[in-house]
Amino acid sequence: MSTLRVNNQTYTFTCDPNTPLLWILRDVVGLTGTKYGCGIEQCGACTVMVGGGTEKSCEMKLGDVGSGNVTTIEGIGATALGKAVQQAWIDLQVPQCGYCQSGMILAAVSLLQRTPKPTDAQIDSAMRNICACGTYTRVRAAIHKAAGQ
Numbered sequence: 001m002s003t004l005r006v007n008n009q010t011y012t013f014t015c016d017p018n019t020p021l022l023w024i025l026r027d028v029v030g031l032t033g034t035k036y037g038c039g040i041e042q043c044g045a046c047t048v049m050v051g052g053g054t055e056k057s058c059e060m061k062l063g064d065v066g067s068g069n070v071t072t073i074e075g076i077g078a079t080a081l082g083k084a085v086q087q088a089w090i091d092l093q094v095p096q097c098g099y100c101q102s103g104m105i106l107a108a109v110s111l112l113q114r115t116p117k118p119t120d121a122q123i124d125s126a127m128r129n130i131c132a133c134g135t136y137t138r139v140r141a142a143i144h145k146a147a148g149q
């Protein structure tokens, strides 16, 4: 029996501990906002927060999550910072197709937690998520807006 804490709710289920966290979130917990892109830790579409940092849920095994809370796009708006980032995304109409954007938002919140007023260079260095629609300029602008810059 496995126990997983997601967006401050506890889920208990039976599953192979080697199952990637992404599939637990999507198929067991039923939160489909976190996306599958590459499956090899390269694109960032599957980014979630575990404890304080970001993780690629396509590669993280259920058995490695531990007791920390997993935050997904469905729960990120529960904090003031998460809400500010989501609002900046709306205000600047960042998404195009939207597929990469939940991972982008999770990565942006994590960046702003570590660096409340990031420079362009710090944003470019931290935001390694791939966007096939090329929203990078708006992502950068939205991070500055959420940071109050």
Ligand code: FES
Binding pocket: 035, 036, 037, 038, 039, 040, 041, 042, 043, 044, 045, 046, 047, 056, 057, 058, 059
């Ligand atoms: S799906 Fe996980 S990094 Fe691409």
Ligand code: FES
Binding pocket: 095, 096, 097, 098, 099, 100, 101, 130, 131, 132, 133, 134, 135
């Ligand atoms: S908005 Fe389409 S892949 Fe990023």
